[in-house]
Amino acid sequence: MRRSTTVTALIFSSRTLATATIHHRLLTTNSTSYSRWRCFSTVSAPAAATASLGVAGALASAAAIASLSAQSVYAKEPLPTDLVPKEVVLYQYEACPFCNKVKAFLDYYDIPYKVVEVNPINKKEIKWSEYKKVPILMVDGEQLVDSSAIIDQLDQKLTPKRKADSPSGDDEEKKWRGWVDNHLVHLLSPNIYRNTSEALESFDYITSSGNFSFTEKLTAKYAGAAAMYFVSKKLKKKYNITDERAALYEAAETWVDALNGREFLGGSKPNLADLAVFGVLRPIRYLRSGRDMVEHTRIGEWYTRMERVVGESSRIKAS
Numbered sequence: 248m249r250r251s252t253t254v255t256a257l258i259f260s261s262r263t264l265a266t267a268t269i270h271h272r273l274l275t276t277n278s279t280s281y282s283r284w285r286c287f288s289t290v291s292a293p294a295a296a297t298a299s300l301g302v303a304g305a306l307a308s309a310a311a312i313a314s315l316s317a318q319s320v321y322a323k324e325p326l327p328t329d330l331v332p333k334e335v336v337l338y339q340y341e342a343c344p345f346c347n348k349v350k351a352f353l354d355y356y357d358i359p360y361k362v363v364e365v366n367p368i369n370k371k372e373i374k375w376s377e378y379k380k381v382p383i384l385m386v387d388g389e390q391l392v393d394s395s396a397i398i399d400q401l402d403q404k405l406t407p408k409r410k411a412d413s414p415s416g417d418d419e420e421k422k423w424r425g426w427v428d429n430h431l432v433h434l435l436s437p438n439i440y441r442n443t444s445e446a447l448e449s450f451d452y453i454t455s456s457g458n459f460s461f462t463e464k465l466t467a468k469y470a471g472a473a474a475m476y477f478v479s480k481k482l483k484k485k486y487n488i489t490d491e492r493a494a495l496y497e498a499a500e501t502w503v504d505a506l507n508g509r510e511f512l513g514g515s516k517p518n519l520a521d522l523a524v525f526g527v528l529r530p531i532r533y534l535r536s537g538r539d540m541v542e543h544t545r546i547g548e549w550y551t552r553m554e555r556v557v558g559e560s561s562r563i564k565a566s
């Protein structure tokens with residue numbers, strides 16, 4: 248009875264995961280979020296600088312930094328210090344694409360935030376909230392919910408200059424943010440749970456990065472992977488997807504077409520649509536489906552630019 252409850256909760260929550268995100272295998276350590284972050288940050292100079300302790304490591308880091316400074320022509324957009332909120336706490340599932348969308352925004356603007364990893368089965372970390380999904384973002388005591396709404400509210404508060412330059416917002420940016428929420432996210436689950444080996448790979452990541460008890464981990468990995476394999480077939484029907492991989496490749500190509508030769512949709516800097524696409528793809532980038540997508544489409548160059556410019560910020564695990 249208990250077991251079936253657990254499995255049901257997992258299946259449910261894995262829509263989320265479905266959402267699953269997966270970061271690089273190297274990341275999947277059980278240490279703090281901060282160190283996980285460093286593990287998978289591919290181009291962060293501080294990460295490179297602190298990565299190695301020995302002489303050989305120091306030399307390697309120096310070389311990495313030198314090559315980074317040659318490549319790092321893209322800068323983040325730091326906020327005026329008086330606008331940076333004092334305390335930001337993100338309640339999330341590590342593998343949730345919506346949560347990763349919010350993180351891409353926070354990381355890009357270098358806003359320090361704490362992460363509370365929510366247990367998807369009992370959700371005890373968000374028991375205090377009426378809202379039962381993640382992400383939930385607490386900003387100086389105010390609760391914000393729903394990824395796109397969170398980003399809109401943060402954007403209004405934190406980037407008044409951007410708002411002043413384009414008071415009605417940018418139609419192109421709006422259109423592509425909508426495309427992310429209404430189309431791109433629906434392709435993720437069918438792809439990461441496409442067959443048994445991909446479903447297991449995804450759940451391996453989800454259970455090692457998420458907040459699960461030992462028993463939940465065991466149940467989740469196998470029962471969850473099996474369940475999601477079937478759920479993803481249902482999702483394919485629901486969203487009229489015949490070949491999930493082809494649909495993912497097509498979406499990646501559609502996005503590159505939308506860039507129309509620009510470095511970012513926002514031009515020389517990412518806008519909210521760039522951050523949204525990057526955020527939802529970040530969890531799958533190093534899973535089989537993400538690797539295939541980069542290998543078979545033209546999205547890789549843009550993705551690498553985004554990795555460079557977004558990096559990851561002062562993310563620390565809340566105690």
Ligand SMILES: N[C@@H](CCC(=O)N[C@@H](CS)C(=O)NCC(=O)O)C(=O)O
Pocket residue numbers: 259260261262263264266340343344345346367379380381382392393394395
């Ligand atoms: N529209 C919401 C969707 C949020 C959402 O569906 N979150 C999933 C996780 S990816 C969730 O919390 N599902 C409920 C659950 O896990 O029980 C957003 O953009 O934030």
